[in-house]
Amino acid sequence: MSPIELVIVGIAAVGAGAVNALAGGGTLISFPVLLALGVPPITANITNAVALCPGYFGATIAQRQNLSGQRQRLWICIPAGLIGGLVGGMILLRTGERTFQALVPYMLFIASALLAVQDRVRAAVTRRLSNPQHARHAAISVAIPVALAGIYGGFFSAGMSVLILAVLGMTLDDTLTRLNALKQAVSFSVNIAAAVFFLFSGHVLWIVAAVMAAGALIGGAIGGQVASRMKPTALRWIVVAVGFALAVYYWAI
Secondary structure, three states: OOHHHHHHHHHHHHHHHHHHHHOOOOHHHHHHHHHHOOOOHHHHHHHHHHHHHHHHHHHHHHOHHHHOOOHHHHHHHHHHHHHHHHHHHHHHHOOOHHHHHHHHHHHHHHHHHHHHOHHHHHHHHHHHHHOOOOOOOOHHHHHHHHHHHHHHHHHOOOOHHHHHHHHHHHHOOOOHHHHHHHHHHHHHHHHHHHHHHHOOOOOOOHHHHHHHHHHHHHHHHHHHHHHHHOOHHHHHHHHHHHHHHHHHHHHHO
């Protein structure tokens, strides 16, 4: 990849990091840019997943206070996320390049749709948690749903966080703030499991991943600074519109 292309990738990663900090859905920026630069779809997906690890780790550390008292859940959800991410990664590497390329528009559509309903998912979780009549579930009941969400995330990370939050909200009783912190930890476990597995796949473009990781960290810091001055909902709908447009484009070509 040429220096100019690395600059483009870095700019895209900054944008993705900022979007993730403000509204979520940064993968819908960085992944298509890699495809546009001629990176094969599976390699682009894997490189993007590896580059996102620092961002997920940072988000988890930032919310560590809200993980207090959730040790039992972490002991259940983290292994489930790790297993799901590993299985998703294994499925990805066993998927042929042509098959994955054919799936790209559908995955972009699903990711865009998940991002579009993010507010509704949070509202539904909040309503459920505020209902005193809802049934209480044992923490163990969350393991299988988290693992299934992890499989999706290990295969294609866009939209994973929304899916995991929905799973946690349907199976656990707690405040949305604490569940959101747990979601960050689970998302990191899914991503790191898949990324570690990908390290030995031969599909990681290391220079690109390093540039993207640095760009995402910078973008996350920028996004955190401007979060109070920008409406995340407006940005989210812009990303959703771009995601749907890209899905149509890749479906048509």
